[in-house]
Amino acid sequence: MQYQAPVDDMMFLVKDVFKLTDRFAGIADFAEFDNDLYGAILEEAGKFATGVLQPINRSGDEEGCRLQDGVVTTPEGFKEAYQSYVEGGWQSITADPNYGGQGLPKALHVLIEEMFYSTNTSFCLYGSLTAGATQLLQAHGDEQMKEKYLPNLISGQWSGSMCLTEAHAGSDLGLLKTKATENDDGSYSLEGSKIFITGGEHDMAENIIHLVLARLPDAPEGPKGISCFIVPKFMVNDDGSIGERNAIRCGAIEHKMGIKASSTCVMNMDGAKGWLVGPPHQGLRCMFTMMNLERLSIGIQGIGLGEMSFQQATNYANERLQGRATDGEAPAPLKKHGDVQRMLNTMESFNKAGRALAVWLGSYLDIAFHSEDGDAVKKADIMSAWLTPIAKAYFTDAGYETCTIGQQVFGGHGYVREWGMEQHVRDCRIAQIYEGTNGIQALDLIGRKLIANKGEFLNVFLSEIKADLNRIDSSDHKHQVEELLTDLEELSQKIINESSNNPEIGQLVACDYLHYTALITYAYLWLKMESAANGTLDEKSSFFFKRVLARVLGLKASIESELS
Amino acid sequence: MQYQAPVDDMMFLVKDVFKLTDRFAGIADFAEFDNDLYGAILEEAGKFATGVLQPINRSGDEEGCRLQDGVVTTPEGFKEAYQSYVEGGWQSITADPNYGGQGLPKALHVLIEEMFYSTNTSFCLYGSLTAGATQLLQAHGDEQMKEKYLPNLISGQWSGSMCLTEAHAGSDLGLLKTKATENDDGSYSLEGSKIFITGGEHDMAENIIHLVLARLPDAPEGPKGISCFIVPKFMVNDDGSIGERNAIRCGAIEHKMGIKASSTCVMNMDGAKGWLVGPPHQGLRCMFTMMNLERLSIGIQGIGLGEMSFQQATNYANERLQGRATDGEAPAPLKKHGDVQRMLNTMESFNKAGRALAVWLGSYLDIAFHSEDGDAVKKADIMSAWLTPIAKAYFTDAGYETCTIGQQVFGGHGYVREWGMEQHVRDCRIAQIYEGTNGIQALDLIGRKLIANKGEFLNVFLSEIKADLNRIDSSDHKHQVEELLTDLEELSQKIINESSNNPEIGQLVACDYLHYTALITYAYLWLKMESAANGTLDEKSSFFFKRVLARVLGLKASIESELS
Structure with a gap:
């Protein structure tokens, strides 16, 4: 299709x-x-x-x-x-x-x-x-x-890779061991091995520019001793032409559940030549710069695959005749069966709200980067920081659920490779894992973004929504969103309070808290879309509010059960 | 491992x-x-x-x-x-x-x-x-x-296959087209093509005994015109020896997401010789005989894979060092992180309750088949009918979730094939689809087992549990189970009432109702296990009651939202 x-x-x-x-x-x-x-x-x-x-x-x-x-x-x-x-x-x-x-x-x-x-x-x-x-x-x-590398990276003539993970350092990059020692000419010589390097080696671009995390000889232990280096596959001569091959090579590629056409490489550096990017020992901080954008991008993988799966499932449900509908038609198209409608509606609920959140978050990243209004930039920075872990983790958790539902609509045909529905599930699955596992996203949200700043980011988030709600006519859905925002505020405050006596609390409820916050965000976005659509989205919005949003009750109770 | x-x-x-x-x-x-x-x-x-x-x-x-x-x-x-x-x-x-x-x-x-x-x-x-x-x-x-086939099937010297599905007849077997015409010698000649036939052809047993659904020439349309035939791969001579090859052959095997070592065959019959099993046009009824046992077995696939994934994830969480624990240990084993504990506990919650339900349901199947006490048999038949769709669908839905969590514990290593965690997810996924999709199970539960008999089966189920609760000491968990049973009874009655005016209602809430009922059943079983364990299971049981059982709130609200 x-x-x-x-x-x-x-x-x-x-x-x-x-x-x-x-x-x-x-x-x-x-x-x-x-x-x-x-x-x-x-x-x-x-x-x-x-x-x-x-x-x-x-x-x-x-x-x-x-x-x-x-x-x-x-x-x-x-x-x-x-x-x-x-x-x-x-x-x-x-x-x-x-x-x-x-x-x-x-x-x-x-x-x-x-x-x-x-x-x-x-x-x-x-x-x-x-x-x-x-x-x-x-x-x-x-x-x-910048002059040497950016134009060709921006055009795509050269590609890039991010060499972070090592066999013993995944979520915890502080453990990494790759070493960089300075050469006489100001460049560095890198020794070590990286794993899970997406696009680390391939045949599509004429050069690959690797950004590699490594330790200098005098580096402190842990995450504060990591520096960032640029290590091109081929050296770039001063006139911009391609020079000699660098000693960074692909030693193996992974055999994976999905994204099989993406090369996932073990990259070995054996005296590879690199140049320090940013100050020494500030490599992880450099990485944070791109993190919001990369995490949003990986999140969108979940929406994209969810949308493709939805389109195919919808098409199949229109054409496949099976069983008797309640109006007596037999065999009736799958879409006439209420349980299949539930499946399609659930998929659409996630996709449409996810897409709206992507645009919303994208707009804050734009303001943060391009606006000259200092207050607007500050607010946009906070909103981006708050929404990014939600987007990355929830887009992909919901995307995996969505792709799984789409596969289910196809019955046995969803399990065979021919129809492509199972590929979406396999391809989507990685997005919950890489670019910071969804567990790491949840810890980022509840630890750094909620507890560490004592609710400041949450307050900005709540104010932004409340200000916008003033522009939306009163309705049952609006009332529901308002109540949920109050619930979120109260529950968050309880978590912040509890955390001072019980440092475990964030870890224990992180995932539930992220899902809870995400669903409330989706409720706001469904309300906003419904309100802008002049009645044409009422039915779909109602499905979300009735059937999907109900999950917040379980999430809230689960979180509360851990609070004293 | x-x-x-x-x-x-x-x-x-x-x-x-x-x-x-x-x-x-x-x-x-x-x-x-x-x-x-x-x-x-x-x-x-x-x-x-x-x-x-x-x-x-x-x-x-x-x-x-x-x-x-x-x-x-x-x-x-x-x-x-x-x-x-x-x-x-x-x-x-x-x-x-x-x-x-x-x-x-x-x-x-x-x-x-x-x-x-x-x-x-x-x-x-x-x-x-x-x-x-x-x-x-x-x-x-x-x-x-029986004399000809049973001993070799029972020993496993011969294997069996169930030839039901056709390209246009999956969940709706009434649409199937394979034809059977009677021969002069009382046998039948079968023409047609079946798909998704597990074990339809393989090299492990010396003969394969196919049970095939087909239509006789005078058959009424739809599900009431289907007959069952026994069609051996090799004819069996009167002395029990293997005779000539029958005209039932494998035309293709499917390329699937998982269970790749299980042959899933297209089986073509071109004048294959068969013999009628049971009365004409009663083929689907014959199939119902084995359905409870087969569905339970497929359900157990979900528990088995969930358990394997849990064992590996637990082992990995003990050995893999990553990040700082709240007690300051760094790098700490994954299991010291609260979010990883949540993952492992969730997996165990599902596995242990599922295993208990399998034994409980198995015992009713045993009583139904072996007891000579008529009342006990009647009750056991009802309990089997009620619990089977719950077991099949919930074991496998929870199994898929469990295998997915287990994979998540491994991070990127869970996505590569080497560690085997992704195979569990792929192998488990089919169990939600075949042997009646989990949507079909949910419709069976709410349609045939709840609404059609106006709550009679539910009442037997509730009485069985209530009688057993009398043997369990009072506790918070017991109180919670009692309240949930009351909720289940009331909500079920509302659904039954609503169904007389709104025939769609069963379809609309079927899946949520099955999950809701399953979780309440699991709560009873956790209570029962906790009570038998003299304190050694209290912590695990509490996790289920606090963190997993909370989902019933969302499910109940979702169902209620469709009731008028």
Whole structure:
């Protein structure tokens, strides 16, 4: 089944729900963008997703990546698709125009990312890591580095990788052992081995720019002794041409549950030459720069795959005849059975609210980065910090549930590879794990973002929503959202209070708290969409409020059971 | 990591929780069995699981089944393992001693099944289907058929398959098209094609006995025009020797998400010779005979895989050092982190309650089949009918969640194939789909078992529990269970009432109702286990009551939202 780019639904968010052009009024960098442009870009992105990415998605899963003599070959068609991707400018959407980027808002880019993840998650990862490397260099590289690497990373002609994880250092990067020693010429020599490196080696770009975390000889132990280095696969000569091969090589690729067309590499450095990015021992801080954007991107993987699974399940439920409907039709299409409706509605509930949160969060990242209004930037920074772990973890937890439901709609046909429904489940599963496991996201939310600042971020979040609720007419749903916000405030305060006597409390309830907060956020967003849709979304919104939102009761009780 | 057969936990259920020997007092067929025997059999089953089945589980997944020229080759080692399985008598545990079976209780067999599913789900399926065919023939075959086929099916020397599904007839078997026309000699000639036939063809047994659903020429349309036929792969001569090859052949095998070592076949019949089992047009009724047993068995797949995933996750959480614990230890084993404890506790909550329900339900199946007390049989029939859809659907839904959590504990290592955690997820996923999707189970529970008999089955279920609660000392948990039983009764009555005006209601709330009922059943079983354990299970039981059972609040609210 061909993917149908949901451009109308997306433009509804851009134009009617979040009114991006109004929201960005006063931001000089976006002054020339309007809804026509946004719509046109989304149309083109939809064509690229359907015409270029989807056709090589299942074949990419079947074929996978291959490693021979240190060379990784991507599946058939990937190299050509990547070439079109670069030529189409899809890597440079949000990047800095000073280095060849298009400077468009993240709030738009999240929608493009969704379409690409829908149609070929494995493919997207190469570009996602390149974007991460770009952002890090942009923020922490010196001017010479930026000039040398950024234009080719931004165009996608070169790709990037983030070399963080080691066999004994995953969630806890403080344990990493890779060593960097300074050479006479100011460069560094790196020794060590990294695992789970997405896009660490492949055949699609002419160079790969690795950002590597390592320890200097005088480094303190733990997370405060980690530095960041740029380690290109091929040296780049001063004239910009490709030079000699560097001693960073792929020793193995992982055999994984899914995203098989994405190369996941063991990268060995044997005297690889690198250059320090940012100050010594500040590597983890450098990583934090790109974290919000990368985590949002990985979250969107969950929405994209959920949407693809939903479209296929809807199509199948329309066509597959099975059983007797309550109106007597037999055999009736699956969609006439109430339990199948529940499944499709649940999927849509998650996808639409997730997409809205992606745009909302994207808009705060844009304000934080582009606005010149100091107060607005400060608020946007807080909102981004608060919403990012929610988006990453809940998009992907809900995405996995959604893909699993979509597979269930297909019955036995969902379990065989032919229909592609099981690939979505396998491809989605990793998004709950990498870029900080969803457990780590939950700890980030409740530890750093709630308890550590004694509810300050939560208050900003609540104020933003409450201010917006003033613009929405009174309704049952509005009343429900208001009550939930009060519940969230009270429960959060109890957790903060409890944490001073019981340091375990955050760990014990972290995941439930993240899901609880996410569902309340989704309720606000469904209300906001319903209100902007003039009645056309009432039924779908009601389903969410009746059937999905009910989960907050269990989550709240579960959290309260751990409070004294 | 080697599987640790949980024989002590199992014998705790057999001896202390359900007191099987007391429960079966008065059943002549079980008079000679005692706890020593049960314990010895479980010990042996554990050895077989660890020594024979587990070593070929991951290799079986990697290798898969292969089809060439109509011959299916199972992965290396499967044929030898099957031979040991037959020689060990593992196929014949519950079968009729008159035909070579051991006549042991199902309540014991469920525990053996769990161990085997834990260590090699693909392997188990061959025997599970053979058991289904055996039960059907035992109940509906004529004496000649029984003598001809049962001894070799019961020993496992021959295997069985159930040929139901066709491309356009899955959940709705009434749509099937395979035709059977009578031959002069009283046999039938079958034409048609079946899909998703587990064990339809393989190289482990010398003959395969297919039970095939087909239509006679004069058959009424729909489900009331389906007859059941026995169609052997090789004809069986009157002296019991193997005769000529029958015209039922494997045309293709499916490429699936998991259970790759289980052959899932397209079976084509081109004038295949068969014999009618049971009366004409009563094929679906014949299938119902074996349905409870088969559904329970498939449910246990969820518990078995959940247990294996739990053991591995626990082991990993003990050994993997990562992050700082709240007591300051760094790096600390994962198990010291509260969020990891939540994950492990959730897994154990589901596994232990599921295992208890399997034994409880198994004991009712035993009473229904073996007791000579008419009232006891009647009650046991109702309890089996009520509990079976709950067991099948909830064991597997919770099993999938459990395997997913286990994978999450491993972080990135859970996503790569090497550690085996992702295989459990893939292998478990099918159990929510086949043997009646979990949606079908939920409709069975709320439609046939609740609404159609106006709550009669529910009342028997409630009375059984209430009678047992009288034997349990008062406690907070007991009080909670009592309240939940009242809630369940009231909510069920509302659904029954509503259904007379709103025939959609069952479909709309079916899945939530099944989960709601299952969790309340688990609460009763946790209470019962806690009470039998003299304090040693209090902490684990409390976790279930505090953190997992809280979900009933959301489920209840979701159901109520659809009631007028």
